[in-house]
Amino acid sequence: MAKSIKIRARLKGDVTTVKCLITHPMETGLRKDSKTGELIPAHFINEVAAEHGGNTVMSANWGVGVSKNPYFSFTFKGGAKGDEVKISWQDNKGNSDSRAEQIK
Amino acid sequence: MKFTKLTLAAICALIAAAAMADKKASETSPSEDLSVYRDYFAKRFPGVPLNEFGNGVYSIDRVSRDSWEAIEEFPPYEPMIEAGEAFWNQKFANGKSLGSCFDGNPAQRTNYPHWNAERKMVMTLPLAINECLIANGETALNYKKGKIADVLAYMSYESRGQKINVEVPDDPDALAAYSAGKSFYFARRGQLNFSCAQCHMESAGMYVRTDILSPAVGHASGWPVYRSKWGELGTLHRRFSGCNKQVRAKPFAAQSEQYRNLEYFLTHMSNGIEYNGPSARK
Amino acid sequence: MTTNIKRRVLLKGSVAAGTLGLVASAGLLTPRTVIAAWNEAAFKAESVDDALNAAMGEASSAASDSIKIKAPDIAENGAVVPVSVSTDMQGVESIALLAEGNNSPLVATFSLGEGAQPNVSTRIKMGKTSDVIAVVKSGGKLHSARKSIKVTIGGCGG
Numbered sequence: 001m002a003k004s005i006k007i008r009a010r011l012k013g014d015v016t017t018v019k020c021l022i023t024h025p026m027e028t029g030l031r032k033d034s035k036t037g038e039l040i041p042a043h044f045i046n047e048v049a050a051e052h053g054g055n056t057v058m059s060a061n062w063g064v065g066v067s068k069n070p071y072f073s074f075t076f077k078g079g080a081k082g083d084e085v086k087i088s089w090q091d092n093k094g095n096s097d098s099r100a101e102q103i104k
Numbered sequence: 105m106k107f108t109k110l111t112l113a114a115i116c117a118l119i120a121a122a123a124m125a126d127k128k129a130s131e132t133s134p135s136e137d138l139s140v141y142r143d144y145f146a147k148r149f150p151g152v153p154l155n156e157f158g159n160g161v162y163s164i165d166r167v168s169r170d171s172w173e174a175i176e177e178f179p180p181y182e183p184m185i186e187a188g189e190a191f192w193n194q195k196f197a198n199g200k201s202l203g204s205c206f207d208g209n210p211a212q213r214t215n216y217p218h219w220n221a222e223r224k225m226v227m228t229l230p231l232a233i234n235e236c237l238i239a240n241g242e243t244a245l246n247y248k249k250g251k252i253a254d255v256l257a258y259m260s261y262e263s264r265g266q267k268i269n270v271e272v273p274d275d276p277d278a279l280a281a282y283s284a285g286k287s288f289y290f291a292r293r294g295q296l297n298f299s300c301a302q303c304h305m306e307s308a309g310m311y312v313r314t315d316i317l318s319p320a321v322g323h324a325s326g327w328p329v330y331r332s333k334w335g336e337l338g339t340l341h342r343r344f345s346g347c348n349k350q351v352r353a354k355p356f357a358a359q360s361e362q363y364r365n366l367e368y369f370l371t372h373m374s375n376g377i378e379y380n381g382p383s384a385r386k
Numbered sequence: 387m388t389t390n391i392k393r394r395v396l397l398k399g400s401v402a403a404g405t406l407g408l409v410a411s412a413g414l415l416t417p418r419t420v421i422a423a424w425n426e427a428a429f430k431a432e433s434v435d436d437a438l439n440a441a442m443g444e445a446s447s448a449a450s451d452s453i454k455i456k457a458p459d460i461a462e463n464g465a466v467v468p469v470s471v472s473t474d475m476q477g478v479e480s481i482a483l484l485a486e487g488n489n490s491p492l493v494a495t496f497s498l499g500e501g502a503q504p505n506v507s508t509r510i511k512m513g514k515t516s517d518v519i520a521v522v523k524s525g526g527k528l529h530s531a532r533k534s535i536k537v538t539i540g541g542c543g544g
Contacts, residue, residue, distance in 0.1 A: 063429035065493035078501035174468035314538035
């Protein structure tokens with residue numbers, strides 16, 4: 001799961017816009033394998049958190065309705081250029097990853 | 105409208121002639137074909153600048169363009185460009201890397217496809233990549249998706265803005281390959297008996313079920329493509345194969361002579377449009 | 387006590403241990419007080435009301451004009467539908483996003499921490515034509531807005 005997260009964080013005025021893209025299959029558990037005909041087990045990110053300066057500025061719970069290779073964007077106040085924004089996720093199989101990126 | 109139909113009729117007649125009669129005697133030159141083709145789309149979609157056709161159906165449909173722009177805002181293929189760059193830089197067992205076959209320059213899009221006079225065949229970029237791997241004792245890649253699509257994404261990204269400029273030299277073999285691609289394009293095939301041109305020239309902008317058919321001009325510019333349907337990147341030849349299957353025809357192999365000739369014709373017909381791959385499609 | 391010491395050691399280690407630390411951090415450093423553990427009942431609920439009851443504590447909400455949903459009228463592909471929710475309401479605690487026609491309507495919930503603005507975007511799957519619903523919790527009350535999105539059945543492209 002190395003490098004599963006890409007983050008862009010930009011400051012404009014006093015608002016930081018954070019956009020992130022996560023590489024993940026987001027399997028619903030309802031799809032069948034086209035070759036074997038077997039159901040592909042559900043495999044999806046269910047928790048996401050964004051931290052800035054030690055605070056969780058935004059956290060999310062996701063279900064299987066979020067698209068494959070999920071995209072997530074939000075805005076917050078209080079960020080400064082050079083500050084780090086850290087995004088972490090965890091999926092229903094216990095996999096996780098996190099990555100920090102500086103606000104530009 | 106009348107004029108459009110006339111032009112189309114002219115093309116159809118022309119193609120029918122090409123397919124039936126002696127090739128050398130009846131064929132129009134590639135540059136004549138190009139000007140007829142461009143005029144056709146310019147008249148069918150007035151006000152759409154040539155380069156805009158590189159964005160496929162989004163050049164002519166406002167509604168789907170909104171979603172597309174939202175997706176291109178942070179496109180799902182971005183991590184694959186990085187993976188492709190890593191593959192480009194990865195050392196072979198012999199110490200060399202892909203760059204050794206491409207003058208160390210990944211921005212190669214504009215150089216492919218091209219006619220290789222020595223080997224009397226159309227060279228495509230994926231073929232050149234695999235030949236490089238094999239020549240260096242590495243394993244060839246699957247031509248439809250995966251690593252080949254990643255490395256093509258990286259090379260295409262580095263080549264963005266280069267203009268498509270496929271020259272068909274005045275060489276009977278090159279012209280024959282081009283003509284074969286053209287015939288493929290206009291030939292009906294499969295149980296549904298459709299040609300590429302019927303959907304993407306004659307019916308461009310019209311609906312097939314609930315999808316708007318994209319105009320054929322510019323079709324070669326944006327590859328590899330991340331299709332939402334695939335949920336991953338795929339190559340142009342993967343799409344050819346999919347299109348053939350959709351009209352219930354047996355697809356040819358990716359990088360087969362048939363598909364390479366088709367790519368040669370199709371890319372020539374997109375001359376003057378910028379390469380803008382990789383890109384996202386529905 | 388032993389567990390606590392181990393935990394502290396692991397935490398300390400995680401700061402220095404690069405990627406290993408990063409993997410551990412998602413489980414250990416994430417403030418559990420803010421991220422509610424994944425709410426299985428809400429995400430498995432088969433109706434909007436059941437999902438909202440489980441996720442937001444109640445199902446009834448007041449329709450609000452100040453919630454804006456930005457999404458296409460016609461989804462190009464139901465597998466990837468870009469949706470943004472924003473509002474000028476003050477004191478927003480959380481936002482839930484639902485696709486009414488999906489087997490499990492609840493798609494995502496967002497909890498806003500300090501400084502966060504009520505403004506989130508994501509891409510969702512929609513099984514069929516239906517409304518997407520945005521529910522905003524502010525001042526302990528639920529407010530909502532909906533927008534119909536037509537999901538097309540693909541021809542060649544889809």
